[in-house]
Amino acid sequence: MIAVLTSGVALGAHVPGLRLAQRLRERGADVSVDVLERWLPDDRLAAVVESRRHFQQDLRFALAAQRLASDPVDDITPQARGALEERWEEQGVDTFVVFSGFWLRLLDSFLGRRSRPARIVACHVDAVVSPSYRRASHLVPQAEHVWLARDDGTLPWTIPVDTRPPLPWSARTGRLLVHGGGWAIGSYQDRARELAAAGRPLDLIVPGESAAVDWARCFTLDPTWHPWHDDGLPPLLGVPAGPGEEGAVPGEQGADPGEQGRQLPYELARSASALVSKPGGGTLLDSLWTATPLILLEPAGSHEAANARLWQQLGFALPYDDWRACGFAPERLEPLHRALLGAAARPRNLIDGLLTPHT
Structure with a gap:
């Protein structure tokens, strides 16, 4: 079982995660999608929606939020964490594909208490480390890091979006x-x-x-x-x-x-x-x-x-x-x-x- 872990506040990473899940299912894989904000309390979700309105009014709000934003994992209750981990166990997840670095903190805690090993693949859609990954570099040291783009001028990996050739x-x-x-x-x-x-x-x-x-x-x-x-x-x-x-x-x-x-x-x-x-x-x-x-x-x-x-x-x-x-x-x-x-x-x-x- 493969769990694709995304964040709804970053559609530039969320949509590639959805496309990955779609392609994996087409190849016969058993895949689930988990969105980080799905596990937040309602008042925190309302704040996310309000933040979007401010960002649309002025890009400077979005840039400031990247520097000052708190870790959303802090707002996930112990009960919600327990329900999430129980679901992973019931599903028999053995591979986690991460599209937001905030997930690594949850995985680090979960895997530290789990006897069964799991494969962790951290997928970077940007050419350098994005804000969600910056504070997570020390977490889940066994994770494999794959990059769709790199600032050294390469495109190491990709997620196939379409089976058709580009339009002439x-x-x-x-x-x-x-x-x-x-x-x-x-x-x-x-x-x-x-x-x-x-x-x-x-x-x-x-x-x-x-x-x-x-x-x-x-x-x-x-x-x-x-x-x-x-x-x-x-x-x-x-x-x-x-x-x-x-x-x-x-x-x-x-x-x-x-x-x-x-x-x-x-x-x-x-x-x-x-x-x-x-x-x-x-x-x-x-x-x-x-x-x-x-x-x-x-x-x-x-x-x-x-x-x-x-x-x-x-x-x-x-x-x-x-x-x-x-x-x-x-x-x-x-x-x-x-x-x-x-x-x-x-x-x-x-x-x-x-x-x-x-x-």
Whole structure:
């Protein structure tokens, strides 16, 4: 039994964890998903939701929270810990795949009292140690650390997102997908307005329907969805189109509307000519598997700054200011797409790594 351990406050790590679980199940593995916030008391969860609202208003709140945030494990009651550990024992979990370093403290305590050994795989979606892992370096010393990206210029491992090849450049819509990561933060809405004024067609993910605009095709995360209540991918909803922004939304004909909404973020990325976003770990994975260039916005923390440097070094990305300096020239994007083509085949497949007997 494999337990995939994620955190709902970091969708850039949570979504790769969900994709890993999906791919493992397709290979016949028995997999569960545990979200850290699922074990928090209600008042702490309410504070998480309120924090998201502040982060969307000003990126500086998110940066300050990374420096000052307390360990959420402190808020998990002994009763909740006991229930979690009992469930792991009942399920017979023998492999834990960790996408948030906060889980390592819980695992360190649990495994220290458990007679049966377990395999611990700490999966890093960023090119350097992310905030949740910084205070956990001394915990679970037997853990294997795998990296989807590294600041030495390599992509050691990957999680396969799609079985289809990237959409050919000639089949791209010419649209740009503009977003602020899983929590819709940063300067992306101002940048979207500037791109629209320059005549570029946009798909824009906004924080809510009230933030929709009439100069872009807008989408928003379903407000009823929370990762600690739902193990599915985040569903996007379309917002009524503005003048001139009608058009076919990518997706399979006849697909279940609910499932189509969950796949929509990736489908929009797959058909776009570029992603305009801060460089979170989940965005890097989408860029890699869709071979869609990344136009880099301001990073949310030093780990995202390292992601930006790596994607530029590999020829996959262009800083927003550099693209603006050349008038948002479309011809600057195709070389980035060509650099990305085939890159997803070079890293080791994490599915194979997990299903290979560990010695």
